[in-house]
Amino acid sequence: MLNMRYAASAAILSIGLLAAAAPISAKSHSHQAVDLDPDARGVVSGVGIEGQDLGRMADQMVRDLMANPEVSNRAVPPRIILDSSDLRNQSSQRIDKDIITDELRGRLMNAARGKMRFVSREFIAAVEQERALKREGVVDTGTTGLTKATAGADYKLVGKITSLDSRNNDTGMQERLTVISLEMLDLEYGTLVWNGTYKIRRAGADDVVYR
Amino acid sequence: MFRTMKVSAIAIATMSLSAQAFAQAAPTADEIARAKAVLAAASSADKATLAAAKSAEKQRQKQVKAWQAQYGPGPYPDELDAFAATREEKLRSYYRVLYYDGEHNAVLNFQRLGLLAMEMGYYTDAEKAFDGALDRIEAFYGKDKQAQKATDTTRLEVNKDYKGEPYERAMAYYYRGLLYLRKGDYDNARASFKQAEYQDTVSQNETFQSDFGLLTYLQGWASQCAGDKSQAADAFDQAVKMDARLKVPGPNDNVLVLAELGNAPLKANEGQYKEKMVIRQAGGFAENRAIVTIGQGAKLKAWPLNPGASVYTQASTRGGRAIDSILDGKAQTKDALNTAADVTVAASSAASLLANNSGLGMYGQLGGLLFKGASSTVKPAADIRAWDSLPDSVLVGTTAYGVTPAPTVAAKGKKGVRRTAVPVATAGDEVPPASFAWMKDDMPLDLKGTPPMVAKQGKCMIVWGRSRSVGILPPQAPGDNAAIALARKKDQAIWAKDQAFRASLGGGPGLLNSPTSTAR
Numbered sequence: 001m002l003n004m005r006y007a008a009s010a011a012i013l014s015i016g017l018l019a020a021a022a023p024i025s026a027k028s029h030s031h032q033a034v035d036l037d038p039d040a041r042g043v044v045s046g047v048g049i050e051g052q053d054l055g056r057m058a059d060q061m062v063r064d065l066m067a068n069p070e071v072s073n074r075a076v077p078p079r080i081i082l083d084s085s086d087l088r089n090q091s092s093q094r095i096d097k098d099i100i101t102d103e104l105r106g107r108l109m110n111a112a113r114g115k116m117r118f119v120s121r122e123f124i125a126a127v128e129q130e131r132a133l134k135r136e137g138v139v140d141t142g143t144t145g146l147t148k149a150t151a152g153a154d155y156k157l158v159g160k161i162t163s164l165d166s167r168n169n170d171t172g173m174q175e176r177l178t179v180i181s182l183e184m185l186d187l188e189y190g191t192l193v194w195n196g197t198y199k200i201r202r203a204g205a206d207d208v209v210y211r
Numbered sequence: 212m213f214r215t216m217k218v219s220a221i222a223i224a225t226m227s228l229s230a231q232a233f234a235q236a237a238p239t240a241d242e243i244a245r246a247k248a249v250l251a252a253a254s255s256a257d258k259a260t261l262a263a264a265k266s267a268e269k270q271r272q273k274q275v276k277a278w279q280a281q282y283g284p285g286p287y288p289d290e291l292d293a294f295a296a297t298r299e300e301k302l303r304s305y306y307r308v309l310y311y312d313g314e315h316n317a318v319l320n321f322q323r324l325g326l327l328a329m330e331m332g333y334y335t336d337a338e339k340a341f342d343g344a345l346d347r348i349e350a351f352y353g354k355d356k357q358a359q360k361a362t363d364t365t366r367l368e369v370n371k372d373y374k375g376e377p378y379e380r381a382m383a384y385y386y387r388g389l390l391y392l393r394k395g396d397y398d399n400a401r402a403s404f405k406q407a408e409y410q411d412t413v414s415q416n417e418t419f420q421s422d423f424g425l426l427t428y429l430q431g432w433a434s435q436c437a438g439d440k441s442q443a444a445d446a447f448d449q450a451v452k453m454d455a456r457l458k459v460p461g462p463n464d465n466v467l468v469l470a471e472l473g474n475a476p477l478k479a480n481e482g483q484y485k486e487k488m489v490i491r492q493a494g495g496f497a498e499n500r501a502i503v504t505i506g507q508g509a510k511l512k513a514w515p516l517n518p519g520a521s522v523y524t525q526a527s528t529r530g531g532r533a534i535d536s537i538l539d540g541k542a543q544t545k546d547a548l549n550t551a552a553d554v555t556v557a558a559s560s561a562a563s564l565l566a567n568n569s570g571l572g573m574y575g576q577l578g579g580l581l582f583k584g585a586s587s588t589v590k591p592a593a594d595i596r597a598w599d600s601l602p603d604s605v606l607v608g609t610t611a612y613g614v615t616p617a618p619t620v621a622a623k624g625k626k627g628v629r630r631t632a633v634p635v636a637t638a639g640d641e642v643p644p645a646s647f648a649w650m651k652d653d654m655p656l657d658l659k660g661t662p663p664m665v666a667k668q669g670k671c672m673i674v675w676g677r678s679r680s681v682g683i684l685p686p687q688a689p690g691d692n693a694a695i696a697l698a699r700k701k702d703q704a705i706w707a708k709d710q711a712f713r714a715s716l717g718g719g720p721g722l723l724n725s726p727t728s729t730a731r
Contacts, residue, residue, distance in 0.1 A: 046349040089398035090442070092405035094345070094387070097398070165409050172533065204351045207358040209371045211533035 313709030395669025424454030473603025519607030541591035552582030
C-alpha cells in the first residue's frame with residue numbers, strides 16, 4: 001500500500017516536472033531572429049550563390065588583382081570604375097548584381113590603400129549638381145578646389161555570371177556550377193589587363209515529397 | 212500621450228519659473244499655484260489613462276480566452292486586422308490568409324497574392340510575394356519534420372509545407388520574369404525564365420522534359436532586349452524546335468504581348484483511397500483567341516496573338532511523382548488491412564458454423580474490428596492544394612512599336628549594292644495604351660478581361676493581360692485540410708516557425724511599423 005502511494009506520488013511529481021519543462025522545450029524550438037556569420041553557410045540553403053560565397057569570391061579576386069602589377073603597382077594610381085553596369089547575369093539565378101560589386105569594391109579599396117582610385121559613375125548626378133552650385137557661386141569651392149572636369153577612368157570592371165544546371169530525376173539530386181568571371185577592361189585601348197574567375201559547384205536534393 | 216502631457220506641463224511650469232527667475236528674484240505665489248494646478252491636472256489625466264489601459268487589457272484577456280476556445284492559439288482577429296490594415300485594401304483578404312496560414316501554405320499564398328497584386332497593378336507587392344514563393348521553392352527542405360510527416364503511413368501528404376508541382380513552380384518563375392521585364396531588368400528576367408524551364412525538367416517522362424517552349428522563347432526575348440543577340444538567336448531557335456507554333460520575333464521588335472486565357476488546371480484525387488493526384492482541364496470558359504490593340508490614331512496596331520503555351524498540357528504531362536510510390540504503398544497497406552479484416556470475419560464465421568462454436572465467431576469479429584481500426588489510421592490521400600488562379604493557356608506576340616527603320620544606307624560590297632537599315636526609336640519612353648479583344652475562334656466574346664499591365668522601363672515594352680480576373684476567387688486556396696491546420700498549431704516547433712514567418716511579414720510587436728503597399 002505504502003509502495004503504491006510512493007508510486008502515485010512519483011507519477012504526480014513526474015507529470016508536474018514534465019509540465020514545468022514544457023515551456024523550456026518550447027523555448028528550445030524558438031525560431032527567433034539570430035545573428036549569423038556572413039561568411040559562414042546560412043541556415044537556409046539551395047544550389048545557388050549564397051552569402052558566404054560573396055566574401056570568399058571577393059577575397060580571391062582582390063588577392064588576384066593586387067598581384068597584377070599593371071593595375072596595382074603603377075607610379076600613378078589607376079582610376080577604376082567598379083560597379084555593376086557591365087556585369088551581366090547570364091546564370092539561372094536571380095541576383096542583385098550590386099551585392100557582388102559592392103563587396104568587391106569595399107574589399108579592394110581597403111586592400112589597395114591608395115594604389116588604385118575608384119571612380120563613381122553611379123552617383124555622377126550628385127557630383128554634377130555640386131559642381132554646378134560651386135560654379136554658380138551658391139556654395140564655396142570646398143577644400144580641394146575646382147577641377148576642369150570630373151575624373152576620367154582608365155579601367156572598368158566588366159564580367160559575367162554564368163551557370164550550368166543539371167538534375168538526376170531518379171535521385172532528385174540537383175547540381176549547379178556557377179562561374180563568376182570578372183575582367184579589367186582598359187577604357188582607352190579596349191584590352192583586358194586582368195581576368196579573375198570564381199567557381200561555385202553545389203549539389204543537393206530536396207525531400208522526396210517535393211520531387 | 213498623457214505621460215508626454217505631464218512632461219510638457221512640467222517643462223512649461225519649469226520654463227515659466229525660469230523666465231520669472233530672470234525677471235524677478237522669485238516667482239509669485241499665484242504663479243506657483245498655477246504651475247501646481249497644471250501638474251495636478253496632468254497627474255489625474257495620467258491616472259485615468261492608466262485605469263483605462265488596465266481595463267482595456269482586462270477586456271482583451273477576456274476576449275483572448277474566447278478566441279482561444281474558437282481559434283486555438285491564434286493568430287487572433289485583432290492581430291490579423293492590425294497586420295492587414297498596413298496593406299493595400301484590395302489585397303487585405305489575401306494578406307490575412309497568408310498571415311494566418313503561416314509556412315504551411317506560404318508558397319501557395321504568396322503565388323496567389325502575387326498574381327492578384329500583379330493584376331491589380333500593385334507591383335511592389337507582387338514582386339515581394341513572388342520572391343517569397345521562389346525563395347522557398349529554391350531552398351532545400353532536408354530533414355524537414357513536416358515533410359517527413361507527409362510520408363508517414365498514418366499521416367496525410369497535406370502535412371507537408373506546400374511547394375507545388377513543377378508546372379506551378381515554373382509559372383511562379385514565369386510571373387517573376389514578367390515583373391523583371393516590366394522593370395527593364397532583362398538579366399534577372401532571363402534568369403527567372405531559365406529557372407522556370409528548369410522546373411519542367413522534373414518530368415519523369417523524357418518526352419515531356421523541357422517542352423515548355425514559351426519559357427525558352429522568353430529567355431530569347433530577355434536576351435534580345437539585353438542586347439545579347441547570339442544568345443537570343445540560340446534561344447529562339449531552340450524554342451521553335453520545341454513548339455513550332457512560336458514565331459521568332461523580328462530583329463527590331465520591341466514589344467512583347469502575353470495574353471492569358473481560361474481557368475487553371477484542376478487537381479483531383481483518384482484511386483480507391485484517393486491516393487492518386489490527377490490533373491483535369493478546367494471548364495467554364497470559351498475564349499481561345501485574343502487580338503491585341505496597341506496605341507491610337509495613326510500609331511494604332513492590332514493583330515491576333517499566337518498560341519504560346521498550354522498550362523494544362525504542362526501540368527498533365529509530368530508523369531509520376533516520387534511520392535506516388537509512397538502513397539501507393541500506404542494504399543496497399545490500407546487495402547491489405549481491410550482484406551485481412553474481411554477475411555478474418557468471414558473465416559471465423561465459417562469456422563464457428565462448422566464447429567458450432569459461437570465464441571469463434573466473436574473472436575473473429577473482434578479481430579476484424581482490430582484490422583479495420585488499424586486500416587482507418589492509414590492515410591494515403593494525395594495532397595491536392597492547387598494554384599487555382601493560373602490560366603489554361605498563354606498567347607504570345609511581338610511587334611516593333613515606335614521604331615522607324617532609318618533611311619537605308621547604300622554600301623558597296625563585292626556583290627554589288629547592299630542596303631542596311633538601322634532602327635530609330637521615335638516614341639521615346641512613352642507608353643501607349645493597350646487592350647485585348649477576347650474571342651472564341653473568330654467570334655468576339657463579351658468578356659472584359661483584366662486591365663493590361665503595360666510598361667516600358669528599358670529598351671522593350673511589355674503588355675500582359677488576362678481574360679479572367681483572379682479577383683473573383685476566394686482568398687483561401689483550394690485543397691487545404693482544416694484539421695491539419697489546427698493540428699499544426701499544437702506543435703510548438705511549428706508554431707514557433709509560423710510566428711517567425713509572421714514576424715518576417717511585418718507582424719508581431721512591430722506590426723504597425725511595417726511598410727505599406729505601393730500602388731501602381
